[in-house]
Amino acid sequence: MEPLHSTSQVPMLPMQPEPYRIERVHKDTGDTFTLELKPAAGNAGFAFKPGQFNMLYVFGVGEIPISISGDPEDTASLIHTTREVGTVTRAMRALKQADVLGIRGPFGSSWPVLEAKDQDIVLVAGGIGLAPLRPALYHVMNHRSDYGKVVLLYGARTPEDILYKKELAQWRSKFDLDVFVTVDRATGNWQGNVGFVTQLIKRAPFEARNTTAMICGPEVMMRFTAQELIKRGVAKEQVFVSMERNMKCGIGLCGHCQYGPHFICKDGPVFSYAEIAWLLNLWEV
Amino acid sequence: MQGYRLEPSGLEQVFEKLKSQSYEIIGPKLKDDAIVYDRLTRVKDLPIGLTDEQGPGYYRLKKRNDDAYFGYVLGPQSVKHYLHPPVFSLWQAKRTEDGFAIPKERESAPRYAFIGVRACELNAILIQDKVFLDSDYQDPVYLERRKNAFILAVNCTQAAPTCFCSSLGTGPKVEAGFDLLLTELINETEHYFVLETGSEKGQVFVKDVNLPAASEAELEAAQNRVKATEEQISKKLPTEGIKDLLYASYEHPHWDEIAERCLSCGNCTMVCPTCFCTTVDDVTSLTGDTAERVRRWDSCFTSDFSYIHGGSVRPSSKSRYRQWMTHKLASWQDQFGSLGCVGCGRCISWCPVGIDITAELEVFRQERGQSESN
Amino acid sequence: MNQIKTMFAQHPLFQDFSEEELEFLATCASAEQLDAGRILFQEAQEARHFYLIREGDIALELRHPKRGVITIQTLHAGDALGWSWLFPPYSWHFDARAMSHVHLLAFDAEKVRERLEQDNSLGYRLMKRFASLMLERLQATRLQVLDLYGTPS
Structure with a gap:
């Protein structure tokens, strides 16, 4: 007989953000800034494919999807360029070097750089x-x-x-x-x-x-x-x-990013135009 | 077909055995003038002698002429409340020198035994299995609860005017996905259940309850009872070509007509046993030292649901109703290989203005047919 | 003359025009050059020409009392420039300034207009080409003024 209250071994990953420390903040334009991040603990690299995104979490404020904008072959640091447009990005902009952000990812589809060889x-x-x-x-x-x-x-x-x-x-x-x-x-x-x-x-x-x-x-x-x-x-x-839509989970479970039959977070964000042209011309999808 | 005969008094024994296996029993119970899924401690907690009357925007309880245990059709809730909780704390974080830390250990999931699950609800569970488990990322909350669950299903012995499971092949007969199945038989002289097993867990369970096998006549009576229920179902949702129909109807003016009635209240999404959307609230303690992420059910009928910087992608209620209905009946097929509707009719009963998804679909179908024949 | 013709005969503006029509246009055309920074024409001046840019870049500008000179749009090699010559009162609406050293073909507006008035078939075809050019530029301008990349308020 199993006890009613024990602890669970089923991990909540990938629902839990991992702490990343800000190595550098660069102000790109009046409302745009770039963060260079490294894991707060350990030296694990961050591998991703071009076009993928992360969920960025500001402690206690909230979480939003932001695409990765660094070099996929330079896994030593994680680069995000963001524009200040809402509560979370506003809080993010107030962060300084050595502050910590939460990261979940990378998620989503990627640009077809391998398929585009010789083109x-x-x-x-x-x-x-x-x-x-x-x-x-x-x-x-x-x-x-x-x-x-x-x-x-x-x-x-x-x-x-x-x-x-x-x-x-x-x-x-x-x-x-x-x-x-x-x-x-x-x-x-x-x-x-x-x-x-x-x-x-x-x-x-x-x-x-x-x-x-x-x-x-x-x-x-x-x-x-x-x-x-x-x-x-x-x-x-x-x-x-x-494509861009509201996202809460980034892993196809919360339903927010639906775009016709697609989930932007897992089927996208990168789509071929042929696949979604019919939706792009409809209102309020 | 093989089955056992279970006396009403024997049901108490089933409850006791479930409790002894450390299950929390969740079953139908009278609460706030409705029959809802709640914690049960004994058979007496069941809505004995009660039934429901349903119609578009209408749900009332009534006394039956007998003491049937499962003599109602469906309450507003489904077992979704337990497998996919309406509010759930995903994690708590503490500020640390390294920024923050999230304890890896969590309290284990409860072990639920669901009593009285209907065919449509079982099919809704099978659909949510695809949503939460057949994906690149599984939902750990659902996964644990689902793995732990014991399901005692019940065949419907009556149907409501809002039911349309038979045209979707999701009822009223329970076919699969259960551990134990009851069909309740009651008349002036007799009250008993025919009990069937649907899983190894169910077979093991009945082994040491020591029940008599049901007679041919009793098995036939149970089958006839379900057949009679099916005959009561008059509402239909024809599924042929439904995906193409809705994909072709994005710009149809009928959405405007629906929007004139729809209140965007989101009731349909809350009572729907397959709707799975959630949002999260990130909250902090007053001192700011701890933070928590709380997940709760969300509805595609709110304007926040589709908000991206600058505004909502679906600002009008017509686009929200269209999203909901098109998702249920069309895009769900592309996403998960089935409809997102099981024909339980809750969205019809619990819509404050009585919008009926089957009637709205019929409008699109009729007009499409007309434009095609012209 | 023939040399001038080869400079524009392949341009989409004159696609499928007859040899005679191209030869006529050649008699209206002259090759010009403009140093970077020089003004090609100014607002309110008479529009005596329309141009094909063969090399270099041209800015369409507007003088604004407070904001100074504002560039509305830039045009580049292969672009046609000017449609004020088509409609009365035949005067320019903007300034055009060379952003780099520019090679142009200038077409005598009056001479072309006269022919178009008499030869309605040519008139219609050339007008259609200009209309499609104007439409393309109008559509791009609409997107430009939508301020699509602006921060939403």
Whole structure:
């Protein structure tokens, strides 16, 4: 006969966050910041695939999903770029070096960087959408000879809102990577492109029929970008987008992130456009 | 078919044996003018001699002319309350020098013996098994409770006008997923149960209760009783082509018409035995030294449910009703390989304005049929 | 003349135009260059030309009393520039400034207009091309003004 109250051995993982210490905080733009994290105890690395996300927990405040934006081959530290948009991210921004965050993850599907071998790669980012795409770009650049042409198209709100400025300058100077940046609204003495990011597609150097495109940004931006790429000749099965919905568990159990038949947390966040195009054009799904 | 004859007095013996195996007995009980699942200590706790009357937005208890133990149809709750608790503390954390720590040890899950589980409810459990256990990540809360559970099912001996299990193949006859099964037989002269076993656990259980085998006539009487129940069921939910129908109806104007009645109260999701959505509250003690994550049932009818920075993805009640119904009858099939509905009819009875999912579906079906024939 | 024709004959704006039509357009076209920083045209000036950008970048700008010069949009190699020449009063709505050294083809607006008035078939086809260009740019501008990346309030 089993006793009524003993202790349970069934672990609550992956429902429990693990403590991670902030090694460095970097302010990217007025409302965006990057955290560099390491496990609070031990030296275990953090392995993930480009496009995956973690649940980030601020002690006692709450937990939210945030994509991982570091180099997938540099597992020593975990990098998250976040924008301050709500209670949890506000609390997160107040954190300093040596403070501790909770991490659960990595969760979700990834950008098809392995499947895209030998193809031209077009990454299209809008706003903070550059952060979830950065690991894909790292991977492609780490294995540059596996790919054809590589193009990054990036649309920001204003020149002040451009993420990863230093790195963009480095990327721009590379001969084997074409970077185009545009802003919706020119301010200061911005001398670059002005116009919506879709305007960059027609003059970007890639061969549409042999291209894998990865898009991340607001839903409207992704929809129009996908259409523009398809208009140029990219197959809709080769266009990938990263979706965002409310998430509480990150592991397919809480039901919040449902998008038609899909759970964004486990079937996504990365989907092929062909798979979800029918949903993208419906209201309030 | 094989079975035993169990006298009403013998049921007490079953209760005692369950208790001796350290089960907590959860069964039907009269509470707040409804029959709900609650802790039972003895057979007398059952809603003896009570029945329910149900209809759209209607549920009333009534006295029966006899002393049947399971002479009601369904209460608002299902066993979901116990296998997937409405509120559950997932973990508590303490501030430490390394930030925080979460004790790995937790209190073990209770061992529930469920009494009076109906065919539709059993099928709901099988559906929730897929949701919580057939996934990349299992829900440890559900897993432990489910593994521990003993299920004593009951065949329905009457149906309500809100029942439509027969068109979904989920009742009224209990087919699988139980340990023991009772069919209650009562008339002016006799009151007894036919008891069947459905698992090894159930067979072992009856072995030392020492029951007489049921006679052919008794077994037949039990079967006829369930057949008669099936004949009482008039409501239908035809499932043919249901997924395509709903996927094709996302932009249908009838959602607006439903939204004019729907209060977005979420009652349907709370009483539904398959609805599984949850949210979490992260709370701290006043000193800020301890934090806790409490999980509780959530409903896709709230505006918070789909909130992402900037607002709700489903701000209108039509999009929320559409999400719920499309999930139950269409996207659930893609996600878990079955419908998310077992035809228990609770969402109809407990909807304050009496919205009937089968009637709403019929509108989409009719209009689709018309537009196709035009 | 033939050399000029080869500079634009392949442009989508003139796709499927007849040899005669292309030759006529060649008589309207002249190759121009502009140094970085120079103004191509200014708001309220008469729109005497429309342009094809062959190389370099051009900014469409607006002078704002408080915010100074605001770049509305940038245009690049392969883009057509200017549709004020199509409609009365034929005057520019924005300034156009070279962001880098620019090679252009400039088409004489009056001469083209005259032909289009007489030759409605050519007029319709060219107008359709310009309309589709304007639509594409309008759609992009709509997305641009939506401020999609802004922080939600």
